[in-house]
Structures are given as structure tokens and as C-alpha cells.
Amino acid sequence: MxxxxxxxxxxxxxxxxxCDKARCQVDKLQKLTGKLSEEEIEKESQIFKALxxxxxLKILMLLREGELCVCEIMISLDRPQSSMSHHLSIxxxxxxxxxxxxGRWSRYRLSEGSVIEILNQVRLIKEANLTKANFxxxxxx
Amino acid sequence: MxxxxxxxxxxxxxxxxxCDKARCQVDKLQKLTGKLSEEEIEKESQIFKALxxxxxLKILMLLREGELCVCEIMISLDRPQSSMSHHLSIxxxxxxxxxxxxGRWSRYRLSEGSVIEILNQVRLIKEANLTKANFxxxxxx
DNA sequence: CATTCATATCAAGCTATTTCGATATATAAG
DNA sequence: CTTATATATCGAAATAGCTTGATATGAATG
Numbered sequence: 001m002x003x004x005x006x007x008x009x010x011x012x013x014x015x016x017x018x019c020d021k022a023r024c025q026v027d028k029l030q031k032l033t034g035k036l037s038e039e040e041i042e043k044e045s046q047i048f049k050a051l052x053x054x055x056x057l058k059i060l061m062l063l064r065e066g067e068l069c070v071c072e073i074m075i076s077l078d079r080p081q082s083s084m085s086h087h088l089s090i091x092x093x094x095x096x097x098x099x100x101x102x103g104r105w106s107r108y109r110l111s112e113g114s115v116i117e118i119l120n121q122v123r124l125i126k127e128a129n130l131t132k133a134n135f136x137x138x139x140x141x
Numbered sequence: 142m143x144x145x146x147x148x149x150x151x152x153x154x155x156x157x158x159x160c161d162k163a164r165c166q167v168d169k170l171q172k173l174t175g176k177l178s179e180e181e182i183e184k185e186s187q188i189f190k191a192l193x194x195x196x197x198l199k200i201l202m203l204l205r206e207g208e209l210c211v212c213e214i215m216i217s218l219d220r221p222q223s224s225m226s227h228h229l230s231i232x233x234x235x236x237x238x239x240x241x242x243x244g245r246w247s248r249y250r251l252s253e254g255s256v257i258e259i260l261n262q263v264r265l266i267k268e269a270n271l272t273k274a275n276f277x278x279x280x281x282x
Numbered sequence: 283c284a285t286t287c288a289t290a291t292c293a294a295g296c297t298a299t300t301t302c303g304a305t306a307t308a309t310a311a312g
Numbered sequence: 313c314t315t316a317t318a319t320a321t322c323g324a325a326a327t328a329g330c331t332t333g334a335t336a337t338g339a340a341t342g
Binding site for chain 3 (some may be wrong): 155156162190194196219220221222223224227228244
């Protein structure tokens with residue numbers, strides 16, 4: 001079926017000694033990687049990219065309290081309009097926020113569903129890192 | 142207490158008409174923004190940055206199945222060693238994976254806790270985007 | 283229909299990130 | 313102590329992403 005790279009098997013054999021086990025492990029790992037659809041990974045990475053900017057995180061925090069127009073966001077964060085517009089379009093493309101046109105205003109709100117969840121999860125990871133860091137400091141590491 | 146920018150109130154007044162309501166809204170929004178600690182936001186953004194790369198997402202997917210050394214990861218993903226080492230250090234700095242030194246090997250595993258959760262959440266968002274996209278296509282938008 | 287106001291898009295400069303070969307470090311084995 | 317192997321770090325080139333003023337679009341208003 002899938003062509004197991006001889007080179008990979010050789011490297012793995014050198015790593016773990018047993019040639020049969022190596023072939024088996026390479027096979028397993030390559031099956032795993034094969035399951036990762038390039039396209040799916042790309043989409044997930046695009047969502048994380050949208051979340052990976054301090055300014056955009058602040059926008060999401062503001063929108064947790066309810067719908068806002070671009071004006072209100074730029075007043076709150078004290079940033080130029082073109083910049084806010086740009087960030088909002090990135091968040092929208094990632095499916096994290098929704099837009100509602102209302103006359104000459106564009107009102108934005110969080111998408112239903114997992115957006116608040118993912119913001120909560122990252123806070124948990126951040127807090128775990130902090131307590132870990134304090135623990136390490138206490139042990140003079 | 143907090144100095145409400147006159148300029149912001151003026152803009153908001155033009156937006157919503159009533160000057161008192163404008164002052165109140167600007168006050169509310171700026172209190173909200175004030176609560177956002179620059180430092181905390183920066184840390185959360187660093188975690189999302191670590192997640193925002195296709196190659197690093199693939200590494201995390203592999204590690205879901207268990208501990209792996211750098212070798213095994215570079216064989217699986219067929220990428221140069223220096224590149225894998227670099228990505229692993231970014232994931233480690235973000236607290237998403239843990240390292241265990243074992244002779245000349247460095248073995249990496251997912252951190253306990255929310256890492257798998259956050260990967261699940263992003264998949265939910267991605268899938269919501271897809272069904273939304275199909276719906277839109279169905280409506281010739 | 284000219285103007286105003288809210289928002290979007292463009293373009294150019296700047297910064298951060300990725301990539302990967304080359305080199306360094308560190309552990310084990312002979 | 314030399315060699316081999318696993319991993320980390322460095323450095324330079326390429327790429328991607330952010331910022332922001334200028335300009336364009338498009339809806340309301342007079």
C-alpha cells in the first residue's frame with residue numbers, strides 16, 4: 001500500500017535497534033501523518049492565526065459584552081480606523097465574529113458557539129504556565 | 142477617577158446623539174478596556190501564536206498518540222532537524238508540550254490539561270465555518 | 283446631486299517569523 | 313580521547329503580517 005521510505009526505516013532502525021520494529025514504527029507514524037489533511041490543518045491554523053494578535057484578542061474581549069460598531073471599537077482601543085477594520089476582517093474571515101450591516105454602520109458580534117470556549121481554554125493554559133513558573137522559581141531552577 | 146477623553150465623548154455623541162448617554166457609553170467601554178491587562182493579553186497571544194502554524198499543529202497531532210523524540214517527528218513529517226527543533230522549542234515555551242531528557246534523546250509529550258481541549262474547540266469552529274460556507278453556497282451568495 | 287459620515291481597501295514601510303544549512307553541544311560507545 | 317549520534321543554536325535569506333495615511337465605497341441627509 002503506502003511506500004515506506006527505506007531511508008526512514010534505516011534511520012529508525014539505527015534509533016531503536018530492531019529492524020522489524022523500526023519498519024512497524026515508521027509505518028505507524030506515516031499512517032498517522034497521512035491522516036492529517038493538509039487542507040484541514042491549514043484552516044485550523046488560520047483560525048489560530050486570527051487569535052494570535054493582542055489587538056484582535058482585545059476586540060474579542062470587548063465583543064464578549066455585546067455587539068459593537070467599528071467606531072465604538074476604535075474609540076475603546078484608541079487605534080486608527082483602518083487598523084480596526086483590517087483586524088475585524090481577519091476575525092470575520094476566520095469565522096470568529098459575525099457582521100450585521102445597519103445603515104451606514106457595521107455592527108460586529110462574536111460568532112455563536114466555541115469562541116468563548118477557546119478564550120477560556122487559553123486562559124487555563126496561561127494560568128497553568130504561571131503556576132508552573134512560580135513552582136520552578138521556588139525550586140531555584 | 143478615569144479621565145474620559147473629551148474627543149472620544151464628542152465622537153460618541155455624534156454617533157448616538159445624546160451627550161449624556163455618550164459619556165456613559167465611553168466610560169463603560171473604557172472601563173472594559175482598562176480591565177484588559179496588557180501583559181495577560183500578550184501571554185495569551187503567545188500561546189495562540191504557537192498554535193498558529195501548520196507544522197506545529199501537525200506535531201501536536203502526532204504527540205496526541207504519545208511521547209516521541211525529535212528523530213521520530215522529523216521522520217514522520219519529513220522535515221529538516223533544525224526546523225523541528227525550532228518548532229518544538231516554540232511549543233515548549235508556550236507551555237503546550239513538555240520535554241524529558243533521556244540519554245542523548247529528548248522526548249516530547251503534550252502538556253497535561255487543556256491542550257487537547259483547545260485542539261478540539263478549534264475543530265468545532267472550523268466545522269461550523271464549513272457548514273456555514275455550504276449553506277451560503279446553497280443560497281447562491 | 284453634493285455632502286457627510288462610517289467603513290473598507292490600498293499601498294508602502296517596518297517588524298516578526300519561517301526555513302534550512304552550517305556549526306556547536308552533549309551523551310554514549312569504542 | 314576519538315568517533316558517532318541526537319539535539320540545539322546560529323545566521324542569512326525569504327516570506328508573512330502589522331501599521332497607518334490616503335483613497336474609495338456606500339448609505340443617509342439636506
